[in-house]
Amino acid sequence: MLDVEAIRKDFPILDQIVNDEPLVYLDNAATTQKPLAVLETINRYYKQDNANVHRGVHTLAERATASYEATRETIRKFINADSTKEILFTRGTTTSLNWVARFAEEVLTEGDQVLISIMEHHSNIIPWQEACRKTGAELVYVYLKDGALDMEDLRAKLTGKVKFVSLAHASNVLGVVNPIKEITQMAHKVGAIMVVDGAQSTPHMKIDVQNLDVDFFAFSGHKMAGPTGIGVLYGKEKYLNQMSPVEFGGEMIDFVYEQSASWKELPWKFEAGTPNMAGAIGLAAAVDYLEKIGMDAIEAHEQELIAYVYPKLQAIEGLTIYGSQDLAQRSGVIAFNLGDLHPHDLATALDYEGVAVRAGHHCAQPLLQYLDVPATARASFYIYNTKADCDKLVDALQKTKEFFNGTF
Numbered sequence: 001m002l003d004v005e006a007i008r009k010d011f012p013i014l015d016q017i018v019n020d021e022p023l024v025y026l027d028n029a030a031t032t033q034k035p036l037a038v039l040e041t042i043n044r045y046y047k048q049d050n051a052n053v054h055r056g057v058h059t060l061a062e063r064a065t066a067s068y069e070a071t072r073e074t075i076r077k078f079i080n081a082d083s084t085k086e087i088l089f090t091r092g093t094t095t096s097l098n099w100v101a102r103f104a105e106e107v108l109t110e111g112d113q114v115l116i117s118i119m120e121h122h123s124n125i126i127p128w129q130e131a132c133r134k135t136g137a138e139l140v141y142v143y144l145k146d147g148a149l150d151m152e153d154l155r156a157k158l159t160g161k162v163k164f165v166s167l168a169h170a171s172n173v174l175g176v177v178n179p180i181k182e183i184t185q186m187a188h189k190v191g192a193i194m195v196v197d198g199a200q201s202t203p204h205m206k207i208d209v210q211n212l213d214v215d216f217f218a219f220s221g222h223k224m225a226g227p228t229g230i231g232v233l234y235g236k237e238k239y240l241n242q243m244s245p246v247e248f249g250g251e252m253i254d255f256v257y258e259q260s261a262s263w264k265e266l267p268w269k270f271e272a273g274t275p276n277m278a279g280a281i282g283l284a285a286a287v288d289y290l291e292k293i294g295m296d297a298i299e300a301h302e303q304e305l306i307a308y309v310y311p312k313l314q315a316i317e318g319l320t321i322y323g324s325q326d327l328a329q330r331s332g333v334i335a336f337n338l339g340d341l342h343p344h345d346l347a348t349a350l351d352y353e354g355v356a357v358r359a360g361h362h363c364a365q366p367l368l369q370y371l372d373v374p375a376t377a378r379a380s381f382y383i384y385n386t387k388a389d390c391d392k393l394v395d396a397l398q399k400t401k402e403f404f405n406g407t408f
Ligand SMILES: Cc1ncc(COP(=O)(O)O)c(C=O)c1O
Pocket: 029, 030, 091, 092, 093, 094, 095, 121, 123, 124, 168, 170, 171, 172, 197, 199, 200, 220, 363
């Protein structure tokens, strides 16, 4: 059990009044709030240690470099990678997936296939569309059954033609968690490389990349109590060795001649230019913070909130909830619509009650086209949310319904 009241004290932003109501922040799938430990670490870095990394021999440069590289070890442990060579710092999940798709361009040829699912975020669709367009490979989609990934469809489409499988670990709309370990075994049997978008899973559950045996795994710092502008691409060393750098310039080179250059070894060959030092160090503080709470405890807390709120939401007449009804398959994301009220109007009405939810297509337009809805509202939970927050959401939905004369 989490001591949520103690946790909430670590997030001063939560303690505020919005539209005359105490803030209930339920937009965590978009970005989470940051604890004091992260804010103070970044502040301290700029106040005491700031210098460019890997370049200077002076004391500040050595301190900054040591902290930056220590973050790599913190991340390695956090996701149980084999080596820090396999931990690349990026801007976030989007950049990480773009890098993998760029690698795919070196591997794919006409007749090959890339297998993704209809529940993917645009970040795990468009880079593959581009890779396929440039190489003549085909982008193939797995569809849904009962609001979750259709495993039969996946099995049928996972043939020897598939060279990459790239799937969300947890959907940012349906809230379902995909069986990545099982799918990775299936992908490897046909010789495909397994790529996972961990943007919505890493903040909420223990990740063990060696146990999952995935080949690439991407996530963002800002969705897990860390700062914006920093993320991670994990890749198995054997693939990172084959992969060309995506960006070229300072920091990533070994020697530069007039007409050619050679690269540093892993992981630095991928990190061109001055990196986001404060971001990385802030991310390490976020990981320390989450690990102190415990990833299993975080997952259990969110499961408890979902088990509490889901039946209450289901009981609201006119409310349509998307995704699987099997709560064992779900993470802390619930997308819904109230009658034919536009989700933007719904989100605005909830905001009047102090409840912050997301409305729109959630960067998953193919999924919404498949579900045949233009947009949805979405509530998403994190470590600092309480059952009282759930009650407030339900209450605000009821009020909204009454305001619109309960005509749904
Ligand atoms: C499932 C999923 N993948 C990828 C992303 C992209 O993350 P970022 O914008 O941090 O690169 C998001 C962000 O909403 C997401 O939810």
